[in-house]
Amino acid sequence: MKKRIVLIGNGMTGYKFCEKFAASPLVKDYELLVFGEEFHPAYDRVHLTSYYTGTIPEELLLAPAGWYAEHGIELRTHERITSVDREAKTISSAKELTYHYDILVLATGSSAFVPPIEGIEKEGVFVYRTFDDIDQIKKYIPRAQKAAVIGGGLLGLEAAKAVLDDGLPTSIVEFAPRLMPRQLDPQGAEILKSKLEEFNLEVLLNKSTEKIVGNGSIEGLKFTDGSQLDADLLVISAGIRPRDELAKQAGLEVHQRGGIVVNSKMETADPCIFAIGECVVVHNMVWGLVAPCYEMAEVLVKNIGGGSAEFLGFDLSSKLKLIGTDVASFGDALSSEIGMKTIVYENKARGVYKRLNLSADGKYLLGGILVGEAEEYNMLKQVVNNKMVLPENPEDFILGARGGEGGAGISVGDLPDSAIICSCENISKGQILNAIEKDGCEAVPLIKKCTKAGTGCGGCMPMLDDLLTHYMKSQGREVRKTICEHFDYTRQELYDLIKVNEIKSFPDLIKAHGKGSGCEICKPVTASLLASIWNEVIVKHDTIQDTNDRFLANIQQRGVYSVVPRIPGGEITPDKLIVIGQVAKKYDLYTKITGGQRIDLFGARVDQLPSIWEELIDAGFESGHAYGKSLRTVKSCVGSTWCRYGMDDSVSFAVEVENRYKGLRSPHKLKGGVSGCVRECAEAKSKDFGIIATDKGWNLFVCGNGGANPRHADLLASDLDKETCVKYLDRFLMFYIKTAGPLVRTAKWLSELEGGLGYLKDVIVKDSLGIGEKLEMEMEELISHYQCEWTTVVRNPEMRAKFRHFVNSDQIDENIKYVPMRGQKIPAKA
Amino acid sequence: METQIVTAVKEWIKAAAIENFPENGGAAVLINGEQIAVFNFTNEGRWYATQNRCPHKGEMAISRGLTGDADGHPKVACPFHKRSFSLEDGKCLTDEQYQLKTYPVKVEDGFVFIGIE
Ligand code: SRM
Ligand SMILES: Cc1cc2nc3c(=O)[nH]c(=O)nc-3n(C[C@H](O)[C@H](O)[C@H](O)COP(=O)(O)OP(=O)(O)OC[C@H]3O[C@@H](n4cnc5c(N)ncnc54)[C@H](O)[C@@H]3O)c2cc1C
Ligand code: SF4
Ligand code: FES
Numbered sequence: 001m002k003k004r005i006v007l008i009g010n011g012m013t014g015y016k017f018c019e020k021f022a023a024s025p026l027v028k029d030y031e032l033l034v035f036g037e038e039f040h041p042a043y044d045r046v047h048l049t050s051y052y053t054g055t056i057p058e059e060l061l062l063a064p065a066g067w068y069a070e071h072g073i074e075l076r077t078h079e080r081i082t083s084v085d086r087e088a089k090t091i092s093s094a095k096e097l098t099y100h101y102d103i104l105v106l107a108t109g110s111s112a113f114v115p116p117i118e119g120i121e122k123e124g125v126f127v128y129r130t131f132d133d134i135d136q137i138k139k140y141i142p143r144a145q146k147a148a149v150i151g152g153g154l155l156g157l158e159a160a161k162a163v164l165d166d167g168l169p170t171s172i173v174e175f176a177p178r179l180m181p182r183q184l185d186p187q188g189a190e191i192l193k194s195k196l197e198e199f200n201l202e203v204l205l206n207k208s209t210e211k212i213v214g215n216g217s218i219e220g221l222k223f224t225d226g227s228q229l230d231a232d233l234l235v236i237s238a239g240i241r242p243r244d245e246l247a248k249q250a251g252l253e254v255h256q257r258g259g260i261v262v263n264s265k266m267e268t269a270d271p272c273i274f275a276i277g278e279c280v281v282v283h284n285m286v287w288g289l290v291a292p293c294y295e296m297a298e299v300l301v302k303n304i305g306g307g308s309a310e311f312l313g314f315d316l317s318s319k320l321k322l323i324g325t326d327v328a329s330f331g332d333a334l335s336s337e338i339g340m341k342t343i344v345y346e347n348k349a350r351g352v353y354k355r356l357n358l359s360a361d362g363k364y365l366l367g368g369i370l371v372g373e374a375e376e377y378n379m380l381k382q383v384v385n386n387k388m389v390l391p392e393n394p395e396d397f398i399l400g401a402r403g404g405e406g407g408a409g410i411s412v413g414d415l416p417d418s419a420i421i422c423s424c425e426n427i428s429k430g431q432i433l434n435a436i437e438k439d440g441c442e443a444v445p446l447i448k449k450c451t452k453a454g455t456g457c458g459g460c461m462p463m464l465d466d467l468l469t470h471y472m473k474s475q476g477r478e479v480r481k482t483i484c485e486h487f488d489y490t491r492q493e494l495y496d497l498i499k500v501n502e503i504k505s506f507p508d509l510i511k512a513h514g515k516g517s518g519c520e521i522c523k524p525v526t527a528s529l530l531a532s533i534w535n536e537v538i539v540k541h542d543t544i545q546d547t548n549d550r551f552l553a554n555i556q557q558r559g560v561y562s563v564v565p566r567i568p569g570g571e572i573t574p575d576k577l578i579v580i581g582q583v584a585k586k587y588d589l590y591t592k593i594t595g596g597q598r599i600d601l602f603g604a605r606v607d608q609l610p611s612i613w614e615e616l617i618d619a620g621f622e623s624g625h626a627y628g629k630s631l632r633t634v635k636s637c638v639g640s641t642w643c644r645y646g647m648d649d650s651v652s653f654a655v656e657v658e659n660r661y662k663g664l665r666s667p668h669k670l671k672g673g674v675s676g677c678v679r680e681c682a683e684a685k686s687k688d689f690g691i692i693a694t695d696k697g698w699n700l701f702v703c704g705n706g707g708a709n710p711r712h713a714d715l716l717a718s719d720l721d722k723e724t725c726v727k728y729l730d731r732f733l734m735f736y737i738k739t740a741g742p743l744v745r746t747a748k749w750l751s752e753l754e755g756g757l758g759y760l761k762d763v764i765v766k767d768s769l770g771i772g773e774k775l776e777m778e779m780e781e782l783i784s785h786y787q788c789e790w791t792t793v794v795r796n797p798e799m800r801a802k803f804r805h806f807v808n809s810d811q812i813d814e815n816i817k818y819v820p821m822r823g824q825k826i827p828a829k830a
Numbered sequence: 831m832e833t834q835i836v837t838a839v840k841e842w843i844k845a846a847a848i849e850n851f852p853e854n855g856g857a858a859v860l861i862n863g864e865q866i867a868v869f870n871f872t873n874e875g876r877w878y879a880t881q882n883r884c885p886h887k888g889e890m891a892i893s894r895g896l897t898g899d900a901d902g903h904p905k906v907a908c909p910f911h912k913r914s915f916s917l918e919d920g921k922c923l924t925d926e927q928y929q930l931k932t933y934p935v936k937v938e939d940g941f942v943f944i945g946i947e
Contacts, residue, residue: 064927485900507854507873517854517873519898520907520914543855547894547909555909559891808846809860815883815890 002031005304006091006099008081008246009107010036012045012290013277015062016297017107022071024301032073033099035091037080038130041065045129046290046456052134052162084250086270103304106247106260106275107297110240110286115150119212125234128159140233141166148172148221148231150209152179154320156237157196161324163235164201171202171229173221178205183318183329187346188369191353195325195372198351204229242279242286255281264310266300276300283313290456291315291423298426315423317381319374319459325351326374331367331384332357340366345398347372354398356380363389370398378463379412386419412466413474421463424456429467436471444468481741484521487514491525491667491742498526499533506530506544524549525742528629531665532737535785537792538628538665539799548627551803552790553609556602557827558816561609563589563601564626565616566662569636569654569674570597579619587612590824596633596671598624603825605812607804614794622788625663629743631670634658635683639676639693646676648693653722654682657691660726661733663786667740667749670733671705685713688746689729694718698725702732702760703750711747714757717765727776731764734775734782839934839945848940856906858882858893861944866933867893868942869917871904878917879933879944884908886928 005021007014014034021032036042043051043060051060058064068075080094084104092098112127114120124144126137145168149160152174164170172179178189179196193203211222212234221229242259252268253261259281266274266282276296278288287293292314302309317330339360346353352372359366365383370376376397383390383397417430435441435450444464448454454461481490487510489497494513503509506526510518518526523544531538542550553561565580580599584591587608589601604612613623625631636654640646654674664670673684674691683706684690690701696719704713717728740749753759762768793799805813818825845859845868853872858865865882882892887910895906897917904917914923920930934945 058927064925066927486898516902517871517897517899517904519900519905520896520912523896523898543852544896546896547891550894555891555894557889559889559894802852805858806860806865807850807857811860813865813890815865815888 002029003102004100005030005032005103005105006101007032007034007105007107008091009109009277009279010034010038010042010075010077011107011109011277012042012062013109013293013297014107015042016294017105017276017301018042018068018071018073019063020298020301022073024305026301026305027072030103030304033101034068034073034075035079035081035093036075036077038132039078040131041068041075041077043131048128048131048134049158049162051131052138053165057131081246084246084273086250086273089272102272104273105300106273106279107277108243108246108279110242110278110288112236113239113241114236115209115238117209117212119214119218120236122212122214123217124214124232125212125218125236127236128155137163137233137235141168144168144233146170146231147233147235148229149235149237150221151237151239152176152203152205153182153237153239154180154318156235157320159235159237160201161199163233164199168233169200169202171204171231172196173204173207173209173223173229175208176205179203180320180327180329183333184327184369184371185334185355187344188353188355188371191346191348191351191371192325192327194348195351199324240278240286240288242281244279247275247279259286264299264312265303265308266296266311267303274300274304282311287314287316289314289316289318291426294424294456295426315381315385315420317377317384319377325372326370326377327372328370328374328377329368330377330381331365333367333369335366337366343395343398345395356394356398358390358394362394365390365394368398378460382415382419382421382463386416388414412463412470421467422451422453422456422460424460425452427451427453432464432467433471436468442468442472483525483742484519486510486516486518486522489513491529492739494526495529495533495738498529504530504534504536506541518544520546521742528665528667528742531630532782535663535665535782537787537789539789539793539802542802549629551606551609552623552627552793553604554627557829559606559813560602560816560827561604561606562626563604563609563612563616564594564598564624565621566624566658567598567633568658568662569634569651571636571651571655576619576621579616579621583612583615586615588825590826597635598633600626603818603827605805605816607810607812610794610800610803613790617788617791617794622662623790628665629667629669630663630665631658631661631672634661634672634674635687636674637676637679637681639674643676645679646693647695648676648698650674650676650682650691650693653691653698657726657729660783663789664733664737664782666733666737668743668745670746686710687713689713689732691725697721700725700728703746705745705747709747714750716761728764730779731772731775732760734779735760735763735771839947841946842936842943843946845942845944848937848942851942855897856893856895858890859944862946865890865893866944867895867906868935868944869893869897869904869906871897876904877935877937877942878904879935880906880915880917880920880930884910884913885922885930886911886913886925892930 040057042062081091082094083092090098090100112129127133147163147168147170149156150173152172160170160172178186179192208224209221210224212218213220218234244254244260247260248254255261260275260279262275262280262282266276277293296311299309299311320327335357341358343356354370356368357366415429419429421429435447439450441447441450447464454464482488524546527541527544547555584601590603592600594600634654634657636651639650640648671687672689673682673687675682675684676693685701686704686706690713692699698720699718700716701713702716817828819828843861851857851870856867856869858867867880867882869878882890884892889910891909894909897906905914907914915930920932922928936943
């Protein structure tokens with residue numbers, strides 16, 4: 001009969017233990033029974049904030065619920081263990097059930113530390129650690145007006161930003177004289193503070209909370225210095241408290257500041273009981289990051305199997321995520337070693353602070369701090385961890401000898417094979433190279449799959465990419481970003497093949513140059529290329545389009561679609577406004593002004609789309625291509641026709657430019673903006689191209705975007721007349737369309753373009769490649785084929801017939817249901 | 831181990847004429863009140879059918895997904911969040927917890943028939 005291991009705690013460490021167990025020889029001799037107190041199986045707590053912002057629990061699970069059973073592991077969630085009987089070797093749960101163990105593993109993690117402040121029990125006070133905590137905060141938010149977070153450390157800042165983004169003005173209350181006192185020095189913390197204040201996060205330092213005031217529920221905080229803060233929602237993030245209550249009850253040794261004491265083999269004093277993860281104290285400390293906890297799980301699986309592995313401590317470098325600005329500290333960040341030298345770079349205007357600590361002889365990097373920009377983090381961490389000898393000008397690391405691989409002359413190639421690249425999964429450079437070389441993993445997703453590197457926090461992904469590129473270069477090869485398993489070509493190569501061989505359809509392309517039936521990756525790429533090259537009406541290729549392009553509308557909840565007519569430059573006559581109103585009323589569509597200065601009509605069934613569009617087109621509207629990877633809107637400000645500051649007529653220019661490029665298909669969507677002066681009311685610099693009037697003409701900016709990773713556009717050329725501005729735009733857009741990878745927006749394309757902005761300026765403005773005229777001609781040709789695709793569809797009965805839900809019935813899809821909201825309707829939840 | 835569940839077809843129901851279905855793509859049909867997604871792999875002369883409801887979020891959308899193959903096996907990707915399903919056995923290729931019901935299809939006299947248990 002098999003012996004039984006009982007694991008208490010199904011958190012991140014507990015899961016890692018299961019995973020390592022399932023892959024070890026232990027499965028032959030042991031059965032594993034796991035208890036978790038929470039409702040869900042183990043999930044990615046590190047990304048708890050993405051649960052806050054809407055990711056569904058299933059996507060954060062470390063393994064699907066069925067995984068455990070499939071691997072012969074019995075998982076009992078929602079069952080808390082309340083006591084351990086070491087003599088009888090049994091444990092009992094809150095469900096009053098008792099279970100026997102041969103080996104007991106405690107992985108009970110920690111709970112949020114809640115300081116004993118008067119009034120802390122009031123309603124509206126929360127912690128930030130579990131799904132359940134988040135659910136409670138979310139439920140309370142609608143009742144709250146103003147939030148406070150106690151704790152200005154790693155987690156407190158993350159929680160504060162989440163609550164702020166949820167719409168509540170938020171203050172951070174920190175006891176220490178600076179933010180993140182454990183990771184940052186005063187200068188770095190000061191820059192971070194001003195960065196946070198820019199996002200409207202209030203930062204209160206040197207504040208010790210005496211009391212939480214309010215009648216039943218919280219109304220504010222009172223500090224020991226006599227001052228007060230209004231707040232009706234409070235999140236406490238003042239540190240963690242290891243959950244050692246079971247160990248204590250069982251009579252095992254716990255540390256005076258909390259935590260189950262184990263040795264480096266994860267053993268307690270009881271030979272049958274082990275403990276791992278955030279609940280333990282080993283080498284005299286609690287290890288509050290996931291990577292060392294994972295390491296402990298791995299060590300323990302080896303040891304139960306008869307090995308003698310040891311946990312020897314771990315790099316505690318950390319990078320703060322999700323707060324809208326980069327913050328990282330690594331190695332000995334606050335070093336006070338005698339004779340240590342520091343290099344500091346500070347740019348208050350841009351909110352950037354960087355510090356490197358060098359050994360007294362200047363040869364080695366000991367650690368450092370990065371605030372505002374932290375691209376160099378991965379490489380610097382490696383330089384510290386691998387004790388690499390520094391190059392002559394280590395300041396290049398932070399001042400940027402840009403464009404090269406790691407800056408400052410050290411590249412991934414210089415790292416020793418033992419360098420740990422993925423610290424979550426503990427994968428070394430050697431293992432990754434092995435996967436590339438021996439297992440043929442010549443793409444980052446393959447490396448991920450094969451080694452598990454990059455599957456944790458994902459922070460090492462850029463390094464995986466660098467390693468692969470470096471390896472391929474060393475073999476005299478190039479990393480070719482081929483489309484998918486059906487085409488051994490890059491997007492750019494396919495572009496040329498289609499153009500040169502005059503290929504007009506997907507079946508022709510795959511027969512001639514690919515294999516198989518295609519897939520959801522290569523089909524839309526081909527559709528986009530065919531459109532970018534021939535600009536024919538895309539409905540001809542309907543089944544290779546993503547659904548939005550197939551039905552010329554964006555699909556939404558419950559499978560209904562939206563209708564967005566083009567309103568160039570955001571300018572619209574009252575008569576046209578009335579038509580939109582009438583159509584919306586007739587078809588009972590929800591209407592909303594979009595962020596792109598036009599009007600979206602939501603909730604149309606697929607069979608209604610042609611008649612809705614027919615009425616709009618009869619009134620002079622055209623498709624707004626809100627569904628396409630194509631030109632969306634060119635936003636305008638009112639400009640010199642009305643505005644007292646206007647330098648030029650921005651509306652007319654925006655209308656002209658939008659009409660010029662409407663219908664243009666590109667690797668990703670394109671947005672533009674035209675502002676009448678530097679006040680920039682059209683936000684043109686947050687667009688793929690932006691034009692801003694000056695007293696001498698127009699400034700042209702390129703490669704900006706909003707979205708998840710906002711980036712301001714760069715100045716391409718200044719003080720242009722209109723004709724030159726359009727000429728450069730033609731060249732720029734065509735160059736982008738021809739050379740960018742699939743779904744790569746202009747900003748990302750520029751960041752990957754070798755030579756960067758300087759090179760782009762050379763090609764577009766100086767015409768260094770001599771292709772300027774060709775690009776302009778290609779653009780002219782494309783534009784000349786423009787047609788409003790909705791007009792084509794509504795006038796063509798055969799194409800119109802494609803817009804129905806069932807091909808054998810006129811019944812409507814009964815799955816579509818609505819509920820009322822503020823006088824309109826919205827889709828009912830599925 | 832692969833297990834194959836073979837269900838006896840009780841009845842073949844006429845869905846629609848071939849020309850009603852797009853080439854190399856999918857469309858939905860309504861059969862006995864049930865929404866069924868039918869896929870036409872024109873290039874290989876093969877047909878497949880599955881439930882139209884995506885088990886991920888319950889959207890009636892599988893028929894509007896992009897079809898194709900992975901290592902030679904036919905599949906469809908739901909247009910909502912790109913879960914991919916095998917058209918041979920309905921298994922979700924990206925998330926083991928999901929499964930589509932599949933139906934046998936045959937083509938006779940220019941019409942597509944769906945086999946119902
Ligand atoms: C309707 C609208 C929101 C609103 O009610 O205001 C909207 C709605 C959608 N946006 Fe947006 N975005 C809208 C303005 C914006 C803006 C603001 C702007 O354009 O000034 C941005 C930030 C600016 C930018 O793009 O740089 C924006 C950034 C995104 C992104 C992130 C892009 C990025 O590069 O990070 C996506 C995702 C994507 O395209 O891959 C997205 C995707 C979407 C999609 C298409 C998601 C989808 O596939 O279903 C939404 C479709 C809604 C629909 O059914 O029509 N939407 N979206 C806005 C339509 C503008 C228009 O008139 O066409
Ligand atoms: C918001 C947030 C952001 C974070 N960000 C980062 C980051 O960026 N990088 C990083 O490295 N780390 C981060 N962490 C820390 C990381 O999540 C922890 O280090 C990690 O979760 C520790 O894993 P664990 O399994 O030891 O503990 P936990 O994940 O806490 O799991 C312990 C589990 O055991 C259960 N349990 C406890 N007692 C019992 C009992 N008696 N019976 C049954 N079940 C029990 C608990 O309910 C819990 O589910 C973050 C944490 C939070 C909260
Ligand atoms: S950008 Fe200039 S012209 Fe346009 S509205 Fe603002 S101030 Fe007026
Ligand atoms: S509804 Fe199909 S993948 Fe989400």
